Amino acid sequence: MTTAHTTPTADARHWINGAWATSTRVTPSTSPHDGSVLDHYADGGEAEARAAIAAARAAFDTGDWARDRAWRARALNELADRTAERRDELVTLLARENRKILAEAAFEVDLAIPKLRYYAALALTDSGRSAEVGPGLYSMTLRQPAGVAAVVTPWNSPVVLAVRSFAPALAAGCAAVVKMPGQTGLVNGLLNEVVAATGSLPDGVLNLFTESGSSGARALVAAPDVDVVSFTGSTRVGRAIMAQAAETLTPVSLELGGKTPMIVFDDADLDAAVPVLTKAVTTFAGQFCMTGSRVLVQRGVADELRARLTASLSGVRLGAGDDPESEIGPMIDREAVARVDAEVGAAIADGARPLLRGGPLTGDDPDADRLAGGAYYRPALLEVSDPEAAIVRREVFGPVATFEVFESEERAVALANATEFGLAASVWTRDADRPLRVGRELDAGTVWTNTWAVVHDQFEEGGFKQSGVGRLNGPRGMEEFQETKHLVRTAPRDARR
Secondary structure, three states: OOOOOOOOOOOEOEEEOOEEEOOOOEEEEEOOOOOOEEEEEEOOOHHHHHHHHHHHHHHHHOOOHHHOHHHHHHHHHHHHHHHHHOHHHHHHHHHHHHOOOHHHHHHHHHHHHHHHHHHHHHHHHOOOEEEEEEOOEEEEEEEEEOOEEEEEOOOOOHHHHHHHHHHHHHHHOOEEEEEEEHHHHHHHHHHHHHHHOOOOOOOOOEEEEEEOOOHHHHHHHHOOOOOEEEEEOOHHHHHHHHHHHOOOOOOEEEEOOOOOEEEEOOOOOHHHHHHHHHHHHHHHHHOOOOOOOEEEEEHHHHHHHHHHHHHHHHOOOEOOOOOOOOOEOOOOOHHHHHHHHHHHHHHHHOOOEEEEOOEEOOOOOOOOOOOOOOOOEEOEEEEOOOOOOHHHHOOOOOOEEEEEEEOOHHHHHHHHOOOOEEOEEEEEOOOOOHHHHHHHHOOOOEEEEOOOOOOOOOOOEOOEEOOEEOOEOHHHHHHOOEEEEEEEEEOOHHHOO
């Protein structure tokens, strides 16, 4: 049964069991552009997590949601419609609160809407297998929803990364609890309004709460009534979630950190490569699991690429996310700026050569007055020769890239694989055969040729090694939220020939 949903009256609130929920704690959302308070949001924790789990459990165990795929498709399509109606508001608020530049905020929201429609379609077309394995003996496999799905979403792309997990969960027939990040509390509140306006979603099937801490997230992973966990975030936290989930043998899907190598061969088209390599460092201010943070270049074009990429990165325009002229926005907060700058400083002290030092805005920076008070960081490009250096191996999560020179294709592959991560890689060449040859040898879940950050809803993405477990997007994305049941039927003896 569904109910009429109402609009929240004050602060951005949680959406639990088809109703607006308040918290005893209300937290200000501050702008990374200048530190000003934008508004306030309800800040939840363990109590909200437990209420949401109970609502999801009841919604899954009663009613026909889990067995009515037409209903699920209709609800996901309506949710896509409601999201499209609020699209411009979501883009503007993302640019103000998360401080992505407008084009990046639009990119995020515009990824989420078709993803909802894709899983609406998959809800209708998902199927099992059947066969007559012997005379009168039939076997079939059916996929059924796992139950209650817990989704923990990061702050760097809260809309699309929430949808990327809860859309396949709902398509599979699960009920979902989504823990949203406190850094985007206002965006979360607007997303909750979109969900509230989706009348075909039954109460308790999709519950969202915002939390600046971690007690609610921990409660989700530990709860016996949660049947599957989907987490996007850091490798460190992913390991902790997997260890905690092991106590109840709860299946987990993890998309974690990355250290994307951008491999540029001698025959690459540098006119095409340099703008993309620049965006690969500066998109989301480098706060992206697929940031092109390792530039590997073959000796023959190293000098030219070194000069061109340094000039390109030094010329990007810093500015507020909602300023149409901005090419890179601020980082999420000043603590992130200080952390990244410390890592760059340590790398230089350890022998990295700064082609472009980058760093926070100082008093003599020409933009210091215009961007005073903001969490801004100018991009850094560091040339390194030691593949074991910390700056090469560790995810910095900021607009910082290393520059490494290689001689041969074999050495390029060895360097690219010399990290614990394996989320994505990019190969730049005019050779028709090299991309497949090299791509097969790279330890990465996604390998692009002459492009970067291209994702298709119908094809899976995910990480090798310490970059994750499981896959999102594509049919496999829905399978992460399903169990497979084998049914065996023997015909009555007198019915057999």
